[in-house]
Amino acid sequence: MNLLFVHQNFPGQWKHLAPAMAALPNHRAVALAMHDRPIHAPGVEVRRYNAKRSSTPKIHPWSIDFESQMIRGESCAEACIQLREEGFIPDVICAHPGWGEALFLKDVWPKTKILGYHEFYYHKDSSSFDREFAAPFSWKEACRIRTKNASFLLGYEDIDWGVTPTHFQWDTLPTRVKERTSIIHDGIDTEKAKPNPESKLLIKSQDLTIDRESEVITFISRNLEPTRGFHRFMRALPQIQANHPNAHVFIVGKEGQGYGAPHPSGKSYKEVMLEELEGQLNLKRLHFLGPLPYNQLLKLLQLSSVHVYFTIPFVLSWSLMEAMACGALVIGSRTPPLEEVIIHGQNGLLVDYFQTSELVEAVKEVFQHPNRLESLRQAARQTIIEGYDLRYSLQRQQALIQALGCNTL
Template sequence: KEAFPNTPLLCYFEWFYHSIGSDADFDPAEPLTVDDMARIRIKNAPILIDLYSCDWGLSPTYWQRSQFPPELQQKLSVLHDGVDTDYFKPDPGAKLILPNLDLSGVDEIVTYVSRGMEPYRGFPEFIESIAYLQERRPNCHVVIVGSDRVCYGRSLPNGESYKDHMLKKVPLDMSRVHFVGPLPYGLYLKVIQASDVHVYLTRPFVLSWSMIESLSAGCLVIGSDTGPVREVIRDGENGLIVDYFSPKQVADRIDEVLDHPTRMAEIRVKARQTALERYSLAKMLPQQLQLIEQIANRSMPPTVGMQPERELAASFGVRI
């Protein structure tokens, strides 16, 4: 604003940090110190400067907007970045064949996708759920997409990766667990199109775009019972919801899907409908351009991306 004081400024706001009530204190096994709380609070300093300085702000989901100070939320429109639903679409009968992995003869494929293998995305809990699953389903294979690194949250103090830590802790039949690393979009798409069950676990944090892409591809998504997921998934309608901290419940719901594929077919259809109706790039991009035009013309508050508070709360399962 100092360089261009008369130019309208639209800022993108993804997350506002809290030491209490969201991601940081979500796991009771990881208590925060006063130093932790002070460090988390100071992270908001540049964000608050931007909130004050901008003419308007944009947040991708209602859950994420709800993390910002109430007195400033009315300065934020909500528009998702959008998912290319023409690209991420179902492929009935898809078989999974990657350069170094051929699961074309496998009838039960469970998938998990994350940038990193870390507690923020429920990686330890997912690995524990695989142990339950392998006891029950001798023909089930699990495909894990992502890098062996920490993108969010703390690393282990001894420098060990969460992948190595969990594989030492939980004995698995590794012939049926496939770590395929990060994949280019084309191969990643093949994984989720061939998925029989897709598991997405997250702390109350930024929603992963991969969950929306999986819905768009017609996946049966099992998601954690946390705010960002509840904004999108209604249990038994367009996906299934599980307790983040219960690997056994994750395995139970995977069993439920694999045992009743016909009964679950309608959920897959509604998953795709959710992506088309609420997150399609074809719908989101014109609204984003309209918002930019309104801000440029100083038409504020803009009409794009605003929603009544009661509808906002209901969108992620909160009553007011």
């Protein structure tokens, strides 16, 4: 079977699936990516393509995303035509329609089946959930949110089947899309992400070694931003540090814009929160580590006494699942994505997203009763093994691709 994986940030969600498919007998896997960073995808032939033009200056703000998606779609189609001229005809294309790249694939290969990765369908309810750093939600903002789905809806008729990681994400989709979408998580490698009582982590920049005897509070987000409740966590820290003066707080993530809007001041949210909380934090025990290599990230999670994960109603991060697989005790926001994975008091703790005092009290409970809550750590890992393990996910993903390629769906 010939397979084509399309994602501007390849491997993206295909980082496990693409190499697994390439390793099957009589399978050829090709991938298209826009970036020029090194890619680790054994057995996959990676091709690069570039946008043919830039966005139009001063275009209507509601059209910015749509135009960018058209540009990517056109550029991706031209790369596909080159592949076609080389004699490559995919049986199945795995594509992320949210970036626009899937829009014109059927125009190149009309008979090829397309599996769409339906990551998120935008609704105004999610965007209006926490508006602290934005202007009041208006009808114009609701219209802008609606247009973010335009390319997905335009390309939907060409997508033969869809896949989405969680029930929460599936539930955001329009009814007619749900009917042709399977729920299969990308998968967590629980043989790598697992507890290790002997784990140690050396923070060279801080001349600091952390082990299981240390009191460690962790917070991880690709970008430090309101979408992941970074500001909510930071505002709880003065009291958390006062209650637990020996604890080291480790924050992992970039200072980039992320999924939401930038701060109106132009400063990063890290800068904004440090200015707001000036004089209230013990900076000697607060460590901003930036992005971490994966093996170091896992070590940190293995050492975590408390892992805090907040999010608005949006896509769950892999880091949340990896934390649970490592046996971390997670304190999460009581928001729909987390409520799907964490049952309060059984495999983690959930607190009100907006109530700082609840987070402070939950952290205190963990440090005061570590032995009593040990069962939550074990249950958290078991949750990931039973429902989100990589081997289980890969089996289901591969079966779906085979069925789609063989027209048995």
